[in-house]
Amino acid sequence: MANRMMLNETSYHGKGAIKAVPTEVKARGFKKVVVVTDKDLIKFNVATKVTNLLDDAAIDYVIYDGIVPNPTIENVKNGVNFVNEVGADAIIAIGGGSPIDTAKAIGIIVSNPEFSDVISLEGVADTKNPSLPILAVPTTSGTAAEVTINYVITDKTNARKFVCVDPHDIPLVAFIDSEMMMGMPKNLCASTGMDAMTHAIEGLITKGAWEMTDMLHLKAIEIIGRSLRSSVEGELKGREEIALGQYIAGMGFSNVGLGLVHGMAHPLSAWYNIPHGVACATLLPTVMKYNKAFTGEKYREIAKVLHIVDAEIMTIEAARDAACTAIDQLSKDVGIPTTISELGVKAEDLPKIAEDALNDVCTPGNPRDTTVEEIIEIYQGLL
Ligand SMILES: NC(=O)c1ccc[n+]([C@@H]2O[C@H](COP(=O)([O-])OP(=O)(O)OC[C@H]3O[C@@H](n4cnc5c(N)ncnc54)[C@H](O)[C@@H]3O)[C@@H](O)[C@H]2O)c1
Numbered sequence: 203m204a205n206r207m208m209l210n211e212t213s214y215h216g217k218g219a220i221k222a223v224p225t226e227v228k229a230r231g232f233k234k235v236v237v238v239t240d241k242d243l244i245k246f247n248v249a250t251k252v253t254n255l256l257d258d259a260a261i262d263y264v265i266y267d268g269i270v271p272n273p274t275i276e277n278v279k280n281g282v283n284f285v286n287e288v289g290a291d292a293i294i295a296i297g298g299g300s301p302i303d304t305a306k307a308i309g310i311i312v313s314n315p316e317f318s319d320v321i322s323l324e325g326v327a328d329t330k331n332p333s334l335p336i337l338a339v340p341t342t343s344g345t346a347a348e349v350t351i352n353y354v355i356t357d358k359t360n361a362r363k364f365v366c367v368d369p370h371d372i373p374l375v376a377f378i379d380s381e382m383m384m385g386m387p388k389n390l391c392a393s394t395g396m397d398a399m400t401h402a403i404e405g406l407i408t409k410g411a412w413e414m415t416d417m418l419h420l421k422a423i424e425i426i427g428r429s430l431r432s433s434v435e436g437e438l439k440g441r442e443e444i445a446l447g448q449y450i451a452g453m454g455f456s457n458v459g460l461g462l463v464h465g466m467a468h469p470l471s472a473w474y475n476i477p478h479g480v481a482c483a484t485l486l487p488t489v490m491k492y493n494k495a496f497t498g499e500k501y502r503e504i505a506k507v508l509h510i511v512d513a514e515i516m517t518i519e520a521a522r523d524a525a526c527t528a529i530d531q532l533s534k535d536v537g538i539p540t541t542i543s544e545l546g547v548k549a550e551d552l553p554k555i556a557e558d559a560l561n562d563v564c565t566p567g568n569p570r571d572t573t574v575e576e577i578i579e580i581y582q583g584l585l
């Protein structure tokens with residue numbers, strides 16, 4: 203089967219990238235725009251950096267800021283009503299993965315109203331029309347939702363997070379501007395950065411990986427590996443590099459899928475509202491070790507781009523261990539929790555959570571086929 207690559211039509215990178223937002227809105231002839239964001243980003247004057255530019259350019263817009271982290275079906279339905287009432291012809295999504303993912307679901311349903319229950323969008327939905335055009339401005343450096351064809355919504359009633367994969371949802375234009383990310387507190391910067399590292403590693407070893415996506419994922423691992431620590435310390439250069447690294451990881455994994463870390467992280471967020479990046483980051487070092495015998499030479503490649511001495515010539519077992527140790531160390535250095543019990547996970551819930559993890563859309567992409575029993579064991583080892 204042929205390999206498919208889908209990317210934004212246009213993307214802007216680097217400090218000041220958001221200055222191109224009004225130009226793009228005007229050049230594409232949009233008349234009325236809904237800005238999808240969350241309340242904190244308005245309160246802390248992050249989203250305002252973009253809306254000020256829209257004001258200066260006299261662009262007609264209204265704000266929908268009702269999004270919560272791990273966005274819900276309700277967030278999507280309310281957003282659809284809002285966009286329809288306003289009669290918008292485009293969406294500007296400003297935020298982390300939560301507002302950008304919600305904007306994708308809203309945009310898809312506005313163009314494909316037969317999916318207005320939201321739940322029917324799970325997996326690969328047969329939508330017929332492209333989303334209402336989305337311009338995306340990330341404010342965290344992790345999810346790469348601005349360049350992916352996925353979005354993740356929480357069904358609170360059934361304590362489930364479900365992944366939707368739909369080429370029709372890809373944002374038309376993305377503006378990756380590190381100045382939008384400078385306000386992230388250390389823990390958010392660390393967990394979203396490790397989410398990006400997880401995308402790069404899972405995208406590298408997933409079953410559908412191929413040469414072009416390997417190139418992207420290895421570059422992302424190299425950039426994130428060398429700059430996450432300084433980004434977490436709030437250094438400008440580090441934040442700029444991570445902004446790019448997470449985007450490059452998104453260019454890759456969006457086109458090939460992920461694996462067991464994401465499969466196991468989604469139910470943790472659905473059950474306990476644990477932030478996505480924290481859930482992924484806490485699981486990553488352990489799942490990396492679980493997968494290591496099923497990764498061919500890939501972990502050596504990771505060790506090489508992380509500049510581990512002699513990675514090229516050591517035995518494959520040593521190279522795999524070196525890659526796992528380096529990621530474990532990075533995770534510790536940026537302050538990621540080492541147990542899931544400190545995130546509130548309860549031993550008695552594990553059998554049900556493990557079932558949800560096995561059934562997650564991301565799990566089949568894992569290089570090592572797994573079972574409920576093995577997933578329970580991994581969770582238990584992290585309690
Ligand atoms: N679409 C995809 O491909 C994809 C990939 C990975 C994760 N996700 C999803 O994305 C969501 C997580 O997104 P996220 O980790 O980016 O966080 P988020 O969007 O949930 O935001 C978390 C918190 O950080 C705050 N915040 C965001 N930017 C800030 C800034 N610059 N300064 C200060 N505070 C800021 C927000 O206000 C919010 O309170 C999850 O639902 C996850 O499942 C999607």
Ligand SMILES: [Fe+2]
Binds near residue numbers: 397398482
């Ligand atoms: Fe993720």
